[in-house]
Amino acid sequence: MTDLAIELEGVSKAYRFFALNDVSLTLPCGQIMGLVGPNGAGKSTLIRILMSLIHQDRGQVRVLGRSMPEEQVAAKWQIGYVSEDMRLYGYGTLGWHMRFVASIYPSWDAPYAQTLLKRFNLRTEQQIKSLSHGERAKATLLLMLARRPRLLLLDEPTTGLDPVARHEMLVELMDVLRDERRAILFSSHNTQDVEQISDQITFIDRGRIIDSSDKETFIEHWRRLKLEVPGGFTLPSFAGVVDVSQSGHIATVTTNAYSDELVRAYGNAGATVHEVQRMTLEEIFVANVMASRKERAS
Amino acid sequence: MHSYVTISQADRRPMYLQIIEQIRRRIAVGDWKAGDELPSIRALAISTQVSVITVKRAYLELEREGVIVTRQGKASFVAEQVDLSSQLRREELDQHLAAAAQIGRELALTAEELIERMRAQMTEGGEKS
Numbered sequence: 001m002t003d004l005a006i007e008l009e010g011v012s013k014a015y016r017f018f019a020l021n022d023v024s025l026t027l028p029c030g031q032i033m034g035l036v037g038p039n040g041a042g043k044s045t046l047i048r049i050l051m052s053l054i055h056q057d058r059g060q061v062r063v064l065g066r067s068m069p070e071e072q073v074a075a076k077w078q079i080g081y082v083s084e085d086m087r088l089y090g091y092g093t094l095g096w097h098m099r100f101v102a103s104i105y106p107s108w109d110a111p112y113a114q115t116l117l118k119r120f121n122l123r124t125e126q127q128i129k130s131l132s133h134g135e136r137a138k139a140t141l142l143l144m145l146a147r148r149p150r151l152l153l154l155d156e157p158t159t160g161l162d163p164v165a166r167h168e169m170l171v172e173l174m175d176v177l178r179d180e181r182r183a184i185l186f187s188s189h190n191t192q193d194v195e196q197i198s199d200q201i202t203f204i205d206r207g208r209i210i211d212s213s214d215k216e217t218f219i220e221h222w223r224r225l226k227l228e229v230p231g232g233f234t235l236p237s238f239a240g241v242v243d244v245s246q247s248g249h250i251a252t253v254t255t256n257a258y259s260d261e262l263v264r265a266y267g268n269a270g271a272t273v274h275e276v277q278r279m280t281l282e283e284i285f286v287a288n289v290m291a292s293r294k295e296r297a298s
Numbered sequence: 299m300h301s302y303v304t305i306s307q308a309d310r311r312p313m314y315l316q317i318i319e320q321i322r323r324r325i326a327v328g329d330w331k332a333g334d335e336l337p338s339i340r341a342l343a344i345s346t347q348v349s350v351i352t353v354k355r356a357y358l359e360l361e362r363e364g365v366i367v368t369r370q371g372k373a374s375f376v377a378e379q380v381d382l383s384s385q386l387r388r389e390e391l392d393q394h395l396a397a398a399a400q401i402g403r404e405l406a407l408t409a410e411e412l413i414e415r416m417r418a419q420m421t422e423g424g425e426k427s
Contacts, residue, residue, distance in 0.1 A: 032349060032350075167347075170347050174344045177350065178340065178344060180340070192307065195313075196305070196313070196348060196349070197347060197348065197349050198349050199349045199350055199351040214351050215351055215352065216314065216351055216352065216355050278310070278312060
């Protein structure tokens with residue numbers, strides 16, 4: 001028995017122009033993890049490894065307690081995977097697709113599928129090629145949700161959706177978590193979606209995990225300090241300070257280890273702390289990526 | 299299911315603080331009375347579309363303040379001793395006022411100027427709600 005939905009240990013995968021490097025991650029059941037990274041960071045590669053669509057060169061991958069890729073057949077009954085490049089049959093109706101998926105997966109929940117049709121405002125007689133982008137995304141999600149998989153792997157599920165469709169999707173994702181044995185991993189550029197529904201947040205850049213923690217810890221530990229510095233004075237460097245930018249008498253300090261002591265330390269060093277600002281997840285993400293790139297370049 | 303709490307993206311305070319404030323208000327206006335059971339953390343998270351961990355944080359904070367109590371396991375209730383919570387809230391307010399006074403001194407403001415600024419804040423806050 002395990003209560004981890006996802007367990008990655010030292011996972012690497014090398015391509016000619018890109019490498020996923022030594023990735024270790026865990027996601028407990030009952031939680032949502034948001035995977036955030038710039039384009040080409042390795043988000044899709046990571047999700048495809050979890051789904052065994054590609055196989056890691058090195059490292060251990062366990063999904064719902066199953067070792068991947070060896071036990072992928074057993075695991076996949078319980079995984080729902082949705083990605084942007086997933087294609088449905090253009091000439092098939094939504095109803096045809098529903099019967100097709102239901103014929104494969106015994107876990108198909110027909111009443112729930114009907115509920116989702118209503119909530120998403122879709123009809124079974126609609127041909128896929130007549131659907132808008134948002135409707136197609138919702139149809140794909142419906143086909144996956146109605147199987148009631150325990151683990152949802154979603155690659156950019158909200159990209160290109162209008163605000164209403166995005167809201168509908170987030171509502172359904174949260175609803176999945178009524179069952180504490182289920183879990184969701186989703187990647188997104190939209191830090192607002194991630195900040196709202198994720199319990200765990202993982203930042204990835206250039207094939208490496210640069211930070212991973214629960215959301216509240218992220219939000220609590222990052223701060224921007226606005227300081228006034230006496231003329232000709234260089235700010236001392238303290239642990240947990242990620243960036244300092246100074247112009248004239250005003251300095252902005254970004255930290256990932258905020259505490260009252262840090263404020264006092266700057267005060268004792270002769271600077272006046274004028275303001276301590278919280279940061280949005282987007283600001284934290286950008287600061288994190290820039291700091292990690294600077295560190296790797298030095 | 300209707301929502302007990304609404305999160306505003308335009309509100310710059312973190313989401314757990316928004317949840318805390320709205321639960322306090324529910325109790326203050328008498329919607330939730332002493333001894334009433336609160337929605338479970340997971341149920342509130344789902345109805346608000348906010349992560350479980352954020353709601354958990356809000357409940358822990360409310361528990362620390364004595365506004366709610368959590369009995370064995372999972373169910374949380376509005377505390378019987380509401381006075382205790384207002385006491386803690388007053389202490390918290392005093393801390394913020396002390397910090398404001400400190401900044402006031404740094405900016406060489408007189409007590410009157412500081413009070414005037416406080417009055418402006420109160421008016422602004424009143425218009426918002």
